[in-house]
Amino acid sequence: MSDKPAADLADRARTTRVVVIGGGIAGLVAAWECARIGMPVTLIEQQPRLGGRIETDELDGVTVDLAPEAFSLSAPALVGLLDELGLRAEVEPAREGSVAVALATPGGPRVVTLPPNRAGIPANVWAEPVRALVGGRGVWRAYLDRLRPPLTIGRERSLGALVRSRMGARLRDRLVAPLTLGTWGVDPDQIDVDLAVPGLSAALTRAGSLAGAVGQLLPDDAATRGPRRARLRGGLTQLVTALTERLLLLDADLRVNHRARGLTRTPDGWLVHLDPADPRDEAELSSAQESAEPLPADIVVLAAGAATSAALLREHGIVLEAAPLPVRDVVTLVMDAGTAASDGPATIYPVPGAMAAASVIDVGSAWAGVRAHAGPGRRVLRLTFDAAPADDATDLIARAAADAAQLWPGIGGVRAAAQRRATLAPPASVLGHAQRTAATRAAIGRRHGLIAVGEDLAGGGVSAIVADTLAEVERVRHDVLWTRS
Ligand SMILES: Cc1cc2nc3c(=O)[nH]c(=O)nc-3n(C[C@H](O)[C@H](O)[C@H](O)COP(=O)(O)OP(=O)(O)OC[C@H]3O[C@@H](n4cnc5c(N)ncnc54)[C@H](O)[C@@H]3O)c2cc1C
Known part of the structure; x- marks a missing residue:
């Protein structure tokens, strides 16, 4: 010194x-x-x-973030910074909003809410939503993991490869891949499981199966972490x-x-x-x-x-x-609620081909503050799309409204909209x-x-x-x- x-x-x-x-x-x-x-x-x-990238605007009188919005409450540096800047009182923890996957069906996207999971890996492969997403044979394939020798996770660092080898390709493609592709534009094969789901490695060695390992992590999440995501009101x-x-x-x-x-x-x-x-x-x-x-x-x-x-x-x-990084168009919509059901998942990730969008956030389902601000007559949605150079704001807003109408039959028209184009850096x-x-x-x-x-x-x-x-x-x-x- x-x-x-x-x-x-x-x-x-x-x-x-x-x-x-x-x-x-x-x-x-x-x-x-x-x-x-x-x-x-x-x-x-x-x-x-x-x-x-950080930009907040008023759309139809509702204050909304146009691209980044949520942050992790378990990140001490950011939480400390918010304290120092006097913003702690503005922190709004996320609601218990659920995550869903949309499947392609002849009648339009079918939305299936995921059961308790980490990174899409379910704690119970027999849960009805798992069967709805991967079918009876897919469930059996996933269950086989229970009967295999408990390899340590350290031999397989790729999240996608690990899930594929232990629970089958169908479960990887329909529960895990939509989340990483929708959030980051990154295939789960590219994700380091130890960094994406800390603790899974040790839990797998103890439990002997991936579902069992997730089952061990979930009570910990609830007990020790509380809500993990938050936004700033305003x-x-x-x-x-x-x-x-x-x-x-x-x-x-x-x-x-x-x-x-x-x-x-x-x-x-x-x-x-x-x-x-x-x-x-x-x-x-x-x-x-x-x-x-x-x-x-x-x-x-x-x-x-x-x-x-x-x-x-x-x-x-x-x-x-x-x-080169994936480029995303982000469309934020304030729509008339119409006669559409007011409840539902906060985030929807499609399997490829189910919808035009790469992800859909029902912003009012995710955040009580936005729902209160928008009131019962309006719905705030954020949809992202893989960008194509020829797309313009008008096309994208129309496409976003069309996806919304498929997901929430009876939803009304667009009252206000904003579109932004940005690259997505990998996590x-x-x-x-x-x-x-x-x-x-x-x-x-x-x-x-x-x-x-x-x-x-x-x-x-x-x-x-x-x-x-x-x-x-x-x-x-x-x-x-x-x-x-
Ligand atoms: C659609 C979308 C949703 C996201 N959602 C979330 C989320 O919910 N939560 C979250 O934590 N993160 C989210 N992210 C990621 C997050 O937004 C970014 O990681 C973060 O904002 C990047 O900050 P930055 O300062 O590194 O870069 P930037 O915000 O890109 O800032 C770089 C700045 O440098 C300027 N610049 C570039 N070249 C020059 C130059 N030659 N001279 C002067 N200035 C220059 C640019 O104009 C820009 O203002 C999201 C990203 C996107 C695209």
Whole structure:
């Protein structure tokens, strides 16, 4: 431990210039973590608003998140951040909303609510919904798992391969795959079972079957974890607003409408080169040019996604792997409730071919606050679709309304709608993710004062990103404050 006096460290912080590229949740958290210890921070965001994927809007007077909405209550970093920002009172735990799978039938999708499960693996293969989804032979195949020798799970890390080998392909395809494909656009064969369902490995060794293992985990879930998911009343943008307010109080320079286009090394740090927003007239031209002067930095935080990081680092000889990501269209609808049944599952994942959508969330079934806000006459739904370049908002909204009408016969017309297109980063539980992140960071880490954060490295999801960003910023703060001469 160094004996540097606190005043010396405070001086170092004050003279350590930080530029954060990207104003999504990763960039905002990184900026705050640096600004709060006295570092002068400039944040660059190419869009006219901060928040990145996080966006909340009013549709027909109902406040709704348009893409990310839920987070895990068992994530200490995010929960701690919400406490620090004074947002704990805004946290709304999820209702006991059920998850369903939609099967293709000649008469339209048939919705089957899953029995108690983990990652779609049922605790009881004889439950009626399992039979409805996989048929009598599928149930027998799944039951055979009870009669097999209790292999340890450690021999099979892939969730999909494990379920297929122990309970059969039909159960994998109809109970497990719709959930991972609908949520992440990732096949269950690509998911690391130990990360996706912690504890299943040990439980399988004890119970001797997958269903038995899930049966052992479920009471634990109920007793120790309580509701695992939550949202913020008033939307996730409250997190963005609270961080922005704190940053402004700390005199951070937040520049929206500016794109970082280059990064050069200087003898004492970095220069970040910017493209300004397009000036609307002559009067805006000179201020746009001034605000686009290159920014000197001692720490550069790359928080703008894999493609931007790869482009900025290429000229420094750092080649990052930027795998193509699935692109999703997200359509949020406020519809007249009509005569449709008001209850039902909170989330519906189709088996391929059952519906156009990749996932459907009945937002009012998932969250009591939204249901109360919308009232009995309206229904708030969010549907995602695998994006096709030719689709436009009008087509997508019509397709979403058509899927809704099939799922809830009697539902009324669309009162308001919003559509967003976004890439889906895979979760941290994808096989090989930790190794790819480590390799990227090893390549970047050799350059003093440069770090990369965000969903491409942490895995998709606000909780994972907050935890990872806090750890990375702490690492670079320590390096710069304690080792810079
Ligand atoms: C449909 C959908 C639903 C989701 N649902 C959930 C959910 O319920 N719960 C959950 O936890 N997660 C969810 N996610 C994932 C979550 O939204 C993301 O993982 C997270 O918001 C990503 O944050 P980020 O800061 O890494 O990236 P982003 O939010 O993408 O921020 C990156 C920012 O960098 C900016 N930028 C890019 N290039 C430049 C440049 N050259 N110069 C300046 N700025 C630049 C971009 O404009 C953007 O604002 C969902 C994602 C999608 C697409």
